[in-house]
Amino acid sequence: MASQNHKFQIAPSMLASDLSALGNEIKMLESTGIEILHFDIMDGHFVPNITFGFPVLETLRKKTRLIFDAHLMIADADRYLEDFKKAGCDWLSVHVEACPHIHRTLQQIKKLGMVAGVAINPGTSLDALNGLLDFADFILIMSVNPGFGGQSFIENSFEKVRDLKKRIGNRKVKIQIDGGIKKENIRDAVLSGCDILVMGTGFFSYKDYKTGLNELCLEATR
Ligand code: DX5
Ligand code: ZN
Numbered sequence: 001m002a003s004q005n006h007k008f009q010i011a012p013s014m015l016a017s018d019l020s021a022l023g024n025e026i027k028m029l030e031s032t033g034i035e036i037l038h039f040d041i042m043d044g045h046f047v048p049n050i051t052f053g054f055p056v057l058e059t060l061r062k063k064t065r066l067i068f069d070a071h072l073m074i075a076d077a078d079r080y081l082e083d084f085k086k087a088g089c090d091w092l093s094v095h096v097e098a099c100p101h102i103h104r105t106l107q108q109i110k111k112l113g114m115v116a117g118v119a120i121n122p123g124t125s126l127d128a129l130n131g132l133l134d135f136a137d138f139i140l141i142m143s144v145n146p147g148f149g150g151q152s153f154i155e156n157s158f159e160k161v162r163d164l165k166k167r168i169g170n171r172k173v174k175i176q177i178d179g180g181i182k183k184e185n186i187r188d189a190v191l192s193g194c195d196i197l198v199m200g201t202g203f204f205s206y207k208d209y210k211t212g213l214n215e216l217c218l219e220a221t222r
Contacts, residue, residue, distance in 0.1 A: 153180025
């Protein structure tokens, strides 16, 4: 999935998949060449919704070797980091708004052998990342308020990405964007500097995932 100078990856957000047939969904995604599966972990406390837990991740882990990218929208994430590792997660992102000792949390995620991301809400300034860019593997810019799939993209999010890219400078920190990404704005997402595009409804609205992925990649690099 690369074109010219723009390299990017699409990470389907499993929340928008057919939850009654997650194993099959993953098999179908595997056959398209998708490499990353994004799991939205919500606790009904940090965000007003509840989604997947460890038994679901563990079960799916046995079915695939694709990268499990867990986006933790939970309170007290520190308490569960090891459990996420045991459940088979490869990447873990934690919210700057939910982690009082985020520097320690990031160190712990890495110590457990996972890739560490910092997620930041639309209403939080990039200044909250000061001092963290040397310790995170990626930054997740939320382009909707966390809690639900299928919401509308918040328009100034690509400006935030551009600003973040400047702040990252020559560090090897990747930028992930999450919320309301679809065919209509995928090109702008890539041009603004996003490396990983999380897509829920914008991806799973395609009946055939291979066709959808091709169409999205073409549009992104048009
Ligand atoms: C929102 C989640 C997103 C969401 C994306 O809290 O973090 O990953 O499921 O879904 P769409 O792409 O439909 O906005
Ligand atoms: Zn997410």
